[in-house]
Amino acid sequence: MSAFAGKWxxxxxxxxxxxxxxxxxxxxxxxxxxxxYKGFIGKQETIVDGDEWQYIYDFGEHKSHHKFKLNIKNPTDKDIEGNDFKITPKLNGDKEMTETVETLRNKIWVTTIMTRKIIGDGSRQEIEITHKESGAKMKGFMRKE
Structure with missing residues (x-):
């Protein structure tokens, strides 16, 4: 079972x-x-079945459910704001994952690269999101529920 599986x-x-x-x-x-978004505390459930994964997001009144496969550019989906996006997720070992996400915002494709790392005893994730076009980064942590 993947270290990323579970509720975060x-x-x-x-x-x-x-x-x-x-x-x-x-x-x-x-x-x-x-x-x-400033006050959001997000919840995410990650369901893993081999290379087929699901993210179920809960941001209070905003919820979304996404299915994807590892190591391919997945078909276009919609984010919680209704924007089209395409995700290319890749495992980099047992405790690190990179997700390249192309999102259509205001008729312009924007790329973000999210790196997830399982840290410590496996009950925390470090998450860093980079806006590819500018290099701006946002960093935070999730804990297992």
Whole structure:
């Protein structure tokens, strides 16, 4: 079983994450979008069946469910804001994963690279998201529920 499987919750509100302001600015998020996400504490359930994975996100009133396969560019899906996105996830060993995500925001494709690392005894994840076009980064942690 993958170390990423299970239910996870953010350790801090999104607005408290290292690099949040610069990252959201470089992503082209509006002031309303930024204010909406500042107080979010997200929950994520990761279901693993070989190379077929599922993420079930819960951001309070915003929920989404995504199915994808490892090591391929997956078909277009919709994010919680209704934007089209394509994810290319790759395991880099048992405790590290990289997700390249291309998102269509305001008619422009934006690329982010998310690195997830299982740390310590396996009950925490370090997550770093990089806005590829600018290099802006946002970093936080999740813990297993």
């Amino acid at each position: 919750v953010d350790e801090a509100e999104a607005g408290e994450l290292e690099g949040f302001d610069e990252f959201t600015s470089k992503m082209g998020m509006t002031e309303d979008e930024v204010n909406k």
